[in-house]
Amino acid sequence: xxxxxxxxxxxxxxxxxxxxxxxxxxxxxxxxxxxxxxxxxxxxxxxxxxxxxxxxxxxxxxxxxxxxxxxxxxxxxxxxxxxxxxxxxxxxxxxxxxxxxxxxxxxxxxxxxxxxxxxxxxxxxxxxxxxxxxxxxxxxxxxxxxxxxxxxxxxxxxxxxxxxxxxxxxxxxxxxxxxxxxxxxxxxxxxxxxxxxxxxxxxxxxxxxxxxxxxxxxxxxxxxxxxxxxxxxxxxxxxxxxxxxxxxxxxxxxxxxxxxxxxxxxxxxxxxxxxxxxxxxxxxxxxxxxxxxxxxxxxxxxxxxxxxxxxxxxxxxxxxxxxxxxxxxxxxxxxxxxxxxxxxxxxxxxxx
Amino acid sequence: xxxxxxxxxxxxxxxxxxxxxxxxxxxxxxxxxxxxxxxxxxxxxxxxxxxxxxxxxxxxxxxxxxxxxxxxxxxxxxxxxxxxxxxxxxxxxxxxxxxxxxxxxxxxxxxxxxxxxxxxxxxxxxxxxxxxxxxxxxxxxxxxxxxxxxxxxxxxxxxxxxxxxxxxxxxxxxxxxxxxxxxxxxxxxxxxxxxxxxxxxxxxxxxxxxxxxxxxxxxxxxxxxxxxxxxxxxxxxxxxxxxxxxxxxxxxxxxxxxxxxxxxxxxxxxxxxxxxxxxxxxxxxxxxxxxxxxxxxxxxxxxxxxxxxxxxxxxxxxxxxxxxxxxxxxxxxxxxxxxxxxxxxxxxxxxxxxxxxxxxxxxxxxxxxxxxxxxxxxxxxxxxxxxxxxxxxxxxxxxxxxxxxxxxxxxxxxxxxxxxxxxxxxxxxxxxxxxxxxxxxxxxxxxxxxxxxxxxxxxxxxxxxxxxxx
Numbered sequence: 001x002x003x004x005x006x007x008x009x010x011x012x013x014x015x016x017x018x019x020x021x022x023x024x025x026x027x028x029x030x031x032x033x034x035x036x037x038x039x040x041x042x043x044x045x046x047x048x049x050x051x052x053x054x055x056x057x058x059x060x061x062x063x064x065x066x067x068x069x070x071x072x073x074x075x076x077x078x079x080x081x082x083x084x085x086x087x088x089x090x091x092x093x094x095x096x097x098x099x100x101x102x103x104x105x106x107x108x109x110x111x112x113x114x115x116x117x118x119x120x121x122x123x124x125x126x127x128x129x130x131x132x133x134x135x136x137x138x139x140x141x142x143x144x145x146x147x148x149x150x151x152x153x154x155x156x157x158x159x160x161x162x163x164x165x166x167x168x169x170x171x172x173x174x175x176x177x178x179x180x181x182x183x184x185x186x187x188x189x190x191x192x193x194x195x196x197x198x199x200x201x202x203x204x205x206x207x208x209x210x211x212x213x214x215x216x217x218x219x220x221x222x223x224x225x226x227x228x229x230x231x232x233x234x235x236x237x238x239x240x241x242x243x244x245x246x247x248x249x250x251x252x253x254x255x256x257x258x259x260x261x262x263x264x265x266x267x268x269x270x271x272x273x274x275x276x277x278x279x280x281x282x283x284x285x286x287x288x289x290x291x292x293x294x295x296x297x298x299x300x301x302x303x304x305x306x307x308x309x310x311x312x313x314x315x316x317x318x319x320x321x322x323x324x325x326x327x328x329x330x331x332x333x334x335x336x337x338x339x340x341x342x343x344x345x346x347x348x349x350x351x352x
Numbered sequence: 353x354x355x356x357x358x359x360x361x362x363x364x365x366x367x368x369x370x371x372x373x374x375x376x377x378x379x380x381x382x383x384x385x386x387x388x389x390x391x392x393x394x395x396x397x398x399x400x401x402x403x404x405x406x407x408x409x410x411x412x413x414x415x416x417x418x419x420x421x422x423x424x425x426x427x428x429x430x431x432x433x434x435x436x437x438x439x440x441x442x443x444x445x446x447x448x449x450x451x452x453x454x455x456x457x458x459x460x461x462x463x464x465x466x467x468x469x470x471x472x473x474x475x476x477x478x479x480x481x482x483x484x485x486x487x488x489x490x491x492x493x494x495x496x497x498x499x500x501x502x503x504x505x506x507x508x509x510x511x512x513x514x515x516x517x518x519x520x521x522x523x524x525x526x527x528x529x530x531x532x533x534x535x536x537x538x539x540x541x542x543x544x545x546x547x548x549x550x551x552x553x554x555x556x557x558x559x560x561x562x563x564x565x566x567x568x569x570x571x572x573x574x575x576x577x578x579x580x581x582x583x584x585x586x587x588x589x590x591x592x593x594x595x596x597x598x599x600x601x602x603x604x605x606x607x608x609x610x611x612x613x614x615x616x617x618x619x620x621x622x623x624x625x626x627x628x629x630x631x632x633x634x635x636x637x638x639x640x641x642x643x644x645x646x647x648x649x650x651x652x653x654x655x656x657x658x659x660x661x662x663x664x665x666x667x668x669x670x671x672x673x674x675x676x677x678x679x680x681x682x683x684x685x686x687x688x689x690x691x692x693x694x695x696x697x698x699x700x701x702x703x704x705x706x707x708x709x710x711x712x713x714x715x716x717x718x719x720x721x722x723x724x725x726x727x728x729x730x731x732x733x734x735x736x737x738x739x740x741x742x743x744x745x746x747x748x749x750x751x752x753x754x755x756x757x758x759x760x761x762x763x764x765x766x767x768x769x770x771x772x773x774x775x776x777x778x779x780x781x782x783x784x785x786x787x788x789x790x791x792x793x794x795x796x797x798x799x800x801x802x803x804x805x806x807x808x809x810x811x812x813x814x815x816x817x818x819x820x821x822x
Contacts, residue, residue, distance in 0.1 A: 345747030
């Protein structure tokens with residue numbers, strides 16, 4: 001870990017960002033299969049029923065990304081990785097990536113294989129060590145990662161829900177973990193201006209305020225200041241011909257007002273909050289974005305430009321969250337006044 | 353199939369000896385390291401020889417383990433060294449954050465030969481029941497195998513840099529007073545019989561079965577069906593096993609006093625509170641399986657044949673927070689059935705007792721924790737980090753293991769300690785009167801040093817010790 005919030009971890013939360021180039025035909029399979037999983041509950045249960053038992057997954061999402069550099073000829077072959085369609089697997093979890101992948105491969109082999117088998121070079125799950133090496137090879141370390149509740153695990157939140165709203169509520173969130181009540185995911189795939197990848201890394205790291213001198217909690221990272229974002233990550237993706245910025249927000253409200261608010265708050269000076277306008281400096285590196293200090297800067301226009309970079313395939317996804325329907329404010333309120341647990345979890349809930 | 357003449361004797365089953373001496377070595381040069389390993393290949397006790405002696409009631413044995421630094425000094429090729437497990441090559445000191453070896457257990461407080469000032473240990477000789485070291489001692493002291501002509505040159509010497517001694521207590525208890533070593537998984541191909549509870553629960557068959565060999569011995573199929581070990585180091589690792597070695601000092605008085613205080617608050621007894629913390633009675637009986645209807649001489653106190661969810665075996669009522677259940681959750685719940693068998697440890701521990709530092713006062717007691725496994729990260733580090741030093745996998749939030757958990761002092765009212773208690777890191781749960789009750793407890797176990805070692809097969813010892821290798 002480079003520092004708090006920089007890299008893979010923030011408090012209890014860790015990020016995984018696996019970007020897999022797909023075999024020919026993989027795109028069609030992902031579109032169909034994720035669509036089926038989204039709509040057919042028994043199928044989803046067959047594939048990922050155990051996710052709710054794991055306790056360490058906050059939220060995850062599989063989605064389809066178009067090629068970073070479309071091949072010039074439709075039938076060009078062999079395709080380079082950046083010319084292929086990609087499966088993007090993003091996860092927010094508690095613990096260590098090695099344990100996480102090991103648990104996934106052991107507990108949900110059918111579900112995992114049904115999605116990942118279309119990845120180029122997929123080694124299968126027969127040897128978990130090979131699968132872990134494969135996933136790790138395609139994992140991208142975020143330059144910035146932030147969680148809105150650094151001390152809580154998904155298990156803690158689910159436990160609080162059961163304590164406060166009864167076991168019926170806890171069971172209800174099991175049923176809708178993938179549905180519309182789940183968090184919003186906004187994934188921006190932003191092309192960087194040429195030669196600005198290094199500047200983007202520095203700007204992304206500035207999104208994290210420096211640790212206070214005397215220890216203790218400092219101001220919130222820029223991307224969390226609106227209060228509606230559960231998890232935020234920024235990945236600088238260096239492709240052979242161009243670098244890209246992958247900015248992902250897992251949030252409550254609609255994306256457009258959220259981005260407006262983030263850019264507005266970014267301009268405000270926060271004592272101890274690090275360099276001002278860090279987010280604006282980051283997005284200014286995106287191709288086609290006006291200079292934030294220049295006369296052409298218009299917040300509404302900037303938000304629109306950013307939203308234009310949502311992948312056209314964003315509907316082809318499958319997202320899961322462990323406590324759907326609970327906003328950031330709800331979770332923080334539960335954390336501020338936790339209920340005293342005078343019962344052990346029931347046997348069927350105790351999952352190592 | 354395991355070749356019993358290749359595997360060292362402490363790998364497949366607990367040594368059975370009354371005492372152990374772990375002698376730590378640091379070599380001066382590659383030549384002497386290799387000479388030592390050649391002699392060791394001939395001198396170590398194989399599992400086959402160990403079984404023969406055991407049949408005659410003789411538990412003497414000598415085993416040799418190497419650290420990552422020792423393997424590198426012996427000239428294991430960079431490729432093979434790189435291929436070995438990352439956790440093993442990084443060593444235990446660098447895993448301190450993950451293992452939560454912090455505060456008094458942090459590596460900067462460890463005792464020699466694992467303290468800050470000491471150079472890395474290269475090897476350890478495990479000597480059971482004072483077995484004769486003969487030729488191994490000679491090669492360390494002889495001048496002829498050394499580039500430095502006896503070890504005087506350049507200030508480097510081949511040296512015995514420390515030793516730990518452990519001894520089984522008369523009642524087979526560990527220092528807190530609980531009968532230890534009851535649960536010990538048996539792998540396929542091991543010479544000892546499978547006893548109920550000492551294996552993996554096979555849900556389909558409705559019975560216990562042996563653990564796949566690769567969970568303990570490298571180069572064999574493990575529970576996932578894959579061959580255990582690392583590509584690129586197969587020759588070195590085959591029939592070997594990793595050994596986790598840790599010196600755990602136990603605050604016996606503190607544990608009993610805290611249990612007594614809590615018992616008085618609850619109107620219970622010290623023994624009851626301690627049994628709740630551990631999950632078994634002092635005589636080894638799992639909670640809920642006490643057999644009060646039987647006369648004492650007909651009870652089976654050390655039974656290990658129990659589960660937590662499946663009705664086809666006696667169900668223990670030990671709480672999810674108890675040490676025994678957290679260390680090996682068996683069929684704790686849906687997902688555990690699939691994962692628990694991938695995180696087994698094969699314990700070979702011995703209690704120790706040594707005089708207090710000043711020579712006066714109570715002696716220091718604890719456990720020389722030794723455990724064999726095929727993957728240090730997946731087995732030992734996972735159990736330590738995810739099951740013992742964190743409660744999330746058991747629905748216990750941040751609560752740490754009652755015995756091994758590192759907790760802030762309950763009387764510490766500074767902000768970090770208060771915050772840690774608020775998060776639940778300083779609290780421990782037990783079941784009392786059908787309720788879960790929690791209380792702030794202090795830390796009872798402190799790590800005094802340790803390292804990850806590798807117990808090679810005899811062929812691998814010969815291979816690494818071969819003087820003709822570049």
